[in-house]
Amino acid sequence: MPGTILKTLAVLVLMAMPAFAADIQISTENTPSHFQTQVLQRYAAALNAEISEHHFDVVHSARAFSDREVAEAVSSTRVAIAAPGIWHLGQYSSDLNALLLPDFMGLEAQDVRRFVDGTVGEALEDSLETQLNVKVIGKWLDLGPAHIFTRKKVIRRFDDLKGLRIRYAGGDANALRLAALGAEPVLIPWPNVPDALDRGEIDGLLTTSSTVVSASLWEHGLTHAFLSHSYYPFYVPLISGDIWRRLSEPQRKVLTDSWEDMISDGRERAVSHQESSMALLREHGIKITAPSNQERESVRRGLASRQDEMAREIGISNKMLEILAQHGGD
Structure with a gap:
């Protein structure tokens, strides 16, 4: 019950934008030690440094939503921003399952990025934005093999x-x-x-x-x-379509530019974290x-x-x- 009340209050605050400052939640089901959570925390810090009207906060460990349900939560403005994995998004746009087909088995990072950063990724994003009330913020973040x-x-x-x-x-x-x-x-x-x-x-x-x-x-x-x-x-960064439309043009630019500024480093962190994690597994x-x-x-x-x-x-x-x-x- 308390969690439901908090989520309801969050929706009311978000729907009131931009009349007054709001806490804008970024949801992930991953724990604080997961690199994706850390990338999202760096993103929130970058946004807070540039957008004084609102405060961006990462809610981790599925304390807001599990990633399987978070895209729908973003679409309905129950949470503002999330980066669910492509494996969760096929339930809304079947074409997202294409990247899970056998053709992609064993491909290296740079080979798959060639698809998601180009025409294939654009088509998948268009399909997702058509099915859900969301905006894709920018390039997708690697998880790894x-x-x-x-x-x-x-x-x-x-x-x-x-x-x-x-x-x-x-x-x-x-x-x-x-x-x-x-x-x-x-x-x-x-x-x-x-x-x-x-x-x-x-x-x-x-x-x-x-x-x-x-x-x-x-x-x-x-x-x-x-x-x-x-x-x-990959993880796909999403923001609620309703919230996106309520933001000013300069604020939208900060959201997309801040993500673009850090995505290359985020992808490098993903690769290095997978490698160091493999070593830790051996230990x-x-x-x-x-x-x-x-x-x-x-x-x-x-x-x-x-x-x-x-x-x-x-x-x-x-x-x-x-x-x-x-x-x-x-």
């Missing part, structure tokens, strides 16, 4: 995933990919993952090294990592294995042969598939 982490079973080959209950955060294409590999995909919100591991409800999860480290998941039974490079996820006894490049490519091609079927099942438009093909999708 997603891998498979397990509690007990050592995964040395993709075939070893058969029969395992693997948690995924969202994204219909993630579920289809796991199922195609013989695993049982289990959708669990991030805040509930530690308890699910403790209770043995899942055998492992699809996530990144930074995310595992942010919650010290070795304390909840994770013992192995399999570097599957399943896909390369905490996580055993790391990886398939050969030949096996990963063979699995990717096998999954890609079913890609059109996957795309139809999850509602990716023919237009988006054509755009991908024109810009290097193979």
Whole structure:
């Protein structure tokens, strides 16, 4: 009840803009130690230094909303700003699932950025802004390559995933990919993952090294990592469309320019944090294995042969598939 009251009050304050100064919340489900939270905190500090009329504050650890529900919360002005992952946004715009298709499996950061920073990203942003009352603030923030982490079973080959209950955060294409590999995909919100591991409800999860480290998941039974490079996820910075329209043109410029000024550094931080997190996993006894490049490519091609079927099942438009093909999708 108190949380509901606070959210209601926040909506009333936000809807009153710009009549008086307001606290503007930036929501994330990640913990303070996660690099994404830290990037958002730096963003809030930059905004506070330039916009005196309002105060920007990061609300972390899903204390406002989980990332699975936050895009809708931004759209309805229950929170002002958030940066949910692409795996959560496909429920609003099916085309966002395109970046989770097998074609993107194993691609390096610069290769995927080429898509999201260009025509593909523009089309996806337009689709998202059409479906939700939101404005995309700027370039997307990397999370980093997603891998498979397990509690007990050592995964040395993709075939070893058969029969395992693997948690995924969202994204219909993630579920289809796991199922195609013989695993049982289990959708669990991030805040509930530690308890699910403790209770043995899942055998492992699809996530990144930074995310595992942010919650010290070795304390909840994770013992192995399999570097599957399943896909390369991003966070998409969103602001409520209603709030965007209430801001003055100079304030809007500060929001977009401040994000642009820090996104290159934010992406570099993402890459370096994933690397340092992998080292930290080793320090905490996580055993790391990886398939050969030949096996990963063979699995990717096998999954890609079913890609059109996957795309139809999850509602990716023919237009988006054509755009991908024109810009290097193979």
